[in-house]
Amino acid sequence: MPPLVFDIDHIKLLRKWGICGVLSGTLPTAAQQNVFLSVPLRLMLEDVLWLHLNNLADVKLIRQEGHEIMEGITLERGAKLSKIVNDRLNKSFEYQRKFKKDEHIAKLKKIGRINDKTTAEELQRLDKSSNNDQLIESSLFIDIANTSMILRDIRSDSDSLSRDDISNLLFKQYRQAGKMQTYFLYKALRDQGYVLSPGGRFGGKFIAYPGDPLRFHSHLTIQDAIDYHNEPIDLISMISGARLGTTVKKLWVIGGVAEETKETHFFSIEWAGFG
Amino acid sequence: MKDIINCRREITSRRLRKIRMATTDIISLVKNNLLYFQMWTEVEILQDDLSWKGNSLRLLRGRPPHKLSNDVDTEHENSLSSPRPLEFILPINMSQYKENFLTLECLSQTFTHLRSPSTERILLAIINDDGTIVYYFVYKGVRKPKRN
Numbered sequence: 001m002p003p004l005v006f007d008i009d010h011i012k013l014l015r016k017w018g019i020c021g022v023l024s025g026t027l028p029t030a031a032q033q034n035v036f037l038s039v040p041l042r043l044m045l046e047d048v049l050w051l052h053l054n055n056l057a058d059v060k061l062i063r064q065e066g067h068e069i070m071e072g073i074t075l076e077r078g079a080k081l082s083k084i085v086n087d088r089l090n091k092s093f094e095y096q097r098k099f100k101k102d103e104h105i106a107k108l109k110k111i112g113r114i115n116d117k118t119t120a121e122e123l124q125r126l127d128k129s130s131n132n133d134q135l136i137e138s139s140l141f142i143d144i145a146n147t148s149m150i151l152r153d154i155r156s157d158s159d160s161l162s163r164d165d166i167s168n169l170l171f172k173q174y175r176q177a178g179k180m181q182t183y184f185l186y187k188a189l190r191d192q193g194y195v196l197s198p199g200g201r202f203g204g205k206f207i208a209y210p211g212d213p214l215r216f217h218s219h220l221t222i223q224d225a226i227d228y229h230n231e232p233i234d235l236i237s238m239i240s241g242a243r244l245g246t247t248v249k250k251l252w253v254i255g256g257v258a259e260e261t262k263e264t265h266f267f268s269i270e271w272a273g274f275g
Numbered sequence: 276m277k278d279i280i281n282c283r284r285e286i287t288s289r290r291l292r293k294i295r296m297a298t299t300d301i302i303s304l305v306k307n308n309l310l311y312f313q314m315w316t317e318v319e320i321l322q323d324d325l326s327w328k329g330n331s332l333r334l335l336r337g338r339p340p341h342k343l344s345n346d347v348d349t350e351h352e353n354s355l356s357s358p359r360p361l362e363f364i365l366p367i368n369m370s371q372y373k374e375n376f377l378t379l380e381c382l383s384q385t386f387t388h389l390r391s392p393s394t395e396r397i398l399l400a401i402i403n404d405d406g407t408i409v410y411y412f413v414y415k416g417v418r419k420p421k422r423n
Contacts, residue, residue, distance in 0.1 A: 269414075275410040
């Protein structure tokens with residue numbers, strides 16, 4: 001399972017640190033376009049490693065699958081949770097109804113349909129003839145909780161694990177997914193103040209923004225790290241990547257770590273504009 | 276049957292010879308392409324060389340006919356008549372990448388030993404086996420793209 005963040009306040013804090021992630025939450029019955037997605041926020045493994053190594057976040061390991069977690073909920077607890085959700089929803093509906101009604105009355109007063117002397121019965125009759133209650137009912141928003149009550153009090157394997165154990169597990173998972181050297185590229189770019197996002201859309205490992213992605217366009221498409229001494233640069237992907245970069249205004253960046261000095265080396269490549 | 280085998284062998288070895296085109300060949304190929312196809316001027320082969328994986332790397336120097344993308348001097352550009360800066364070109368064969376040739380170390384070495392201090396970039400000339408040559412700028416480190 002990918003690393004997920006469920007709490008809105010945590011997401012805000014991460015954004016301040018330059019970790020933006022990708023929102024992924026949606027409802028199976030009402031799948032949304034990606035600009036309307038909600039919590040949980042999905043992070044890259046590099047983000048989690050960086051947060052953990054800098055001691056900025058607690059990593060909670062959940063080995064159960066989603067359906068196992070759901071099956072583990074007792075009937076009694078399920079009823080309790082559903083009551084909480086329903087109560088909250090009704091409260092939100094009531095608030096919205098009152099707000100909309102007040103707004104409606106203010107509007108009627110403004111256009112002169114009613115005045116301060118209009119009685120409640122008259123108002124009711126007016127509402128009925130214009131179907132107002134029905135309209136309000138159909139315009140109510142369904143508020144969804146920002147945080148998961150189920151995950152909050154779930155038992156986690158990592159409660160008994162030390163920080164080092166978690167580091168080892170994260171490193172192990174990371175090595176299975178890719179090259180350790182790529183993390184050092186990630187770290188070097190973060191240290192230079194870049195904000196990194198997954199770069200699949202542009203054929204890279206990451207894309208790098210010079211600041212918050214809402215304020216800046218990204219400048220760079222970063223490739224997976226290659227071995228400094230023994231791995232050749234793939235010229236075909238370099239040509240296609242750098243050529244694509246001219247239209248999307250991104251430099252194609254390749255890098256690697258020299259083992260002996262632990263130094264990261266980056267090269268930025270761009271089409272020359274001819275040939 | 277023997278003839279066919281011999282013929283095949285001949286073709287293969289010819290192909291191999293083509294792939295291992297000598298460094299001087301690809302240098303003059305790029306030089307001619309720049310001079311007579313891209314209309315560059317003052318193109319010459321530089322004397323400094325760097326031995327790399329059994330080949331010797333050499334740069335070309337030349338002046339482009341017009342302003343190139345992401346030019347360094349866009350900010351303080353006031354006279355149209357000022358000559359374009361000289362570019363330094365590293366020719367590389369497309370097929371060489373399969374032989375672990377163009378590594379990050381190779382680029383680092385080129386930047387350290389062959390690049391003139393007057394430029395921050397190297398123009399990579401990639402020679403395809405279909406007769407085309409493509410040109411890409413390489414900058415050391417992470418760089419901003421051009422503003423526009």
